[in-house]
Amino acid sequence: MSHLLSAKFNQHLHSLLASLVNKQSAQPRLIVALSGGVDSVVLLHLLKDFQGQYGQYQVIAHNVNHGLSENAQQWGSFCKDLCHQLAIPFISSHVVIQKKSRTSLEALARDARYQCFQEKMQDNDIILTGHHEDDQLETLLLALKRGSGSTGLQGIRTQQDFFTGSLLRPLLIFSRVQLVNYANEHGLQWIEDESNQNTDFDRNFIRHNVSPLLNKRWPAIAKSASRTAQLCQEQQSLLDEIAIEDLNACLVESFAQKTLLVSAAARFSDARRNNLIRHWLKSNGLQYPSHKQLKILWQEVALAAADKQPQLRLGTYLIRRYQGRLYIVSEQPLALPEKPLNWSGEDILWIDKNRLGVDFSAVSKELAKQYNVSCYLRKHLDASLTCLPEGRDKPRTIKKLLHEYQVPPWLRDHVVFVFVDGQLIEALDVWKCEDNKSKLLADAISPSLYSDD
């Protein structure tokens, strides 16, 4: 029977790679995430066979030692020996994880593992993991328990982008029993992680106490769960397409950020608006909010009375409203310099490392030589300093202007004021000054590069 599994695997992987490789110019390396458990050991064997048939791929294995089990060292040696026998290059990584609660420990180990994969990655690499159909069923049951809606019911994806390459899970079409049978027929050895037996943990509880019962009553339950996951993934792509379209109607650029216009979002039905807000948060690197958080975000932040300054904390971010727009604000403070910074010809003058800077790359070096350029922040300025912005009738203080130009209060300290030979020529991203003697230079300086993450 194992040759059937192997043939099905080869065909499946071949078509998965065909869709990926088309997008890439170079032949990718296939990196097996090898834990030493039966799933990834079978995956490694199947890949060795696949490589025999489609010789153009380089197969490599990568084991991560999380240092969480006394046996971790032994598992690493097991993986190394296995790769030696199969003549597969082996990468080993070691991470140190601070022990906390078990749940967070597992999540920390997973994050650290994917971080290791990323660090050892080359462009276009494809990381393959041994997730199978039963993992999918467990994941969906856990999602039901958490109540995470269609997002959670998407389960484990067969393919997803991963940094400069991709992640593939080609064993999701097989059950654990099929993989164990394959391993036995081939006389393969593997290791058992003793922690998998502990049913105090939800996934193990489902694996040992719930799935067997469900499988006995409905032998095709794992297949049905996989189908559900696939349908939910498809529906999510549709929801994402709708969200992108809807966001186009609601997003406005404001101080180098895409902010959400409350009046535009208010025109959508609740469901459609929730969908677009979820997408907006996710595409800015935040986790999907819970249903309750979404409700608070809309009712108590977006729609708060005009004189209020509402905000909602989501992880390390705050969602704030100002002048009818929602902003995503990082809670991580910027390290702002004590004194103004002089520009000495660099393409980007960083005010805060990699987060707030001024892009001078379009300024001609010849032009630059003629002037003395420096960048100030509000705290470096004399409070009585006035300025006449282009198109305005009379000068006003900087404080008044920041207010008039509707710069959100929390961003006012980050506005960069560019001075040329001691004269203010512009407040970057906000206004340019009338009658400035170095207009050409002012026009060439791009908006400050401001990333609030």
Ligand SMILES: Nc1ncnc2c1ncn2[C@@H]1O[C@H](COP(=O)(O)OP(=O)(O)OP(=O)(O)O)[C@@H](O)[C@H]1O
């Ligand atoms: N220590 C490890 N080193 C390399 N790969 C690993 C390691 N542990 C797990 N993997 C990979 O991840 C797959 C899934 O493992 P497991 O179910 O134990 O992890 P998980 O925490 O549920 O993973 P995920 O978060 O990726 O769903 C394995 O088949 C293997 O490919």
